[in-house]
Amino acid sequence: MKEADCHYAQRDHALFYQNSAGVPWTATYIQAKGDPxxxxxxxxxxxEKARATYQWLIDMTDDVDLQDSLKFLREREIVHALRFKESVQIIIDEREQKRVF
Incomplete structure (x- = not known):
């Protein structure tokens, strides 16, 4: 709780993003090329990395309620990956049809 006190003393209720080690968030974490x-x-x-992490956590616990929550999160990652894969196919199909004169 002392760390939380330090956070509020420095930033009140303002959001200050950081990782679990306390390292501040920077835009260097964003991976983007500009190519869809x-x-x-x-x-x-x-x-897929998040899905694998949730699966590892599921395998590590015998708490059924926790497993159910983690399974929901894992399935959400699967659905997100599927939607992204569908988007990839839409872009590929569109590029194949597009003609520039």
Whole structure:
């Protein structure tokens, strides 16, 4: 709780994003090339990594309620990855049809 007190003493109720080690968030964490396909593949990879993490957490606990919550989050990551994959296919199809004269 002392760390939380320090946060409020310095920033009151303002948001101050940081990782679990207390390292402040920076824009260097954003992966983007400006190419829709490359960016979507990066998003798909992030969703798959999150899915794997949730699965590891599910495997580590025997608490059924916690497992149910983690399973919901894991399934959400799967759905996100599927939607991104659908978007990739839409872009590929559109690029194949597009003609420039």
């Amino acid at each position: 396909l490359a960016d979507l593949y990066e998003d798909i990879a992030a969703e």
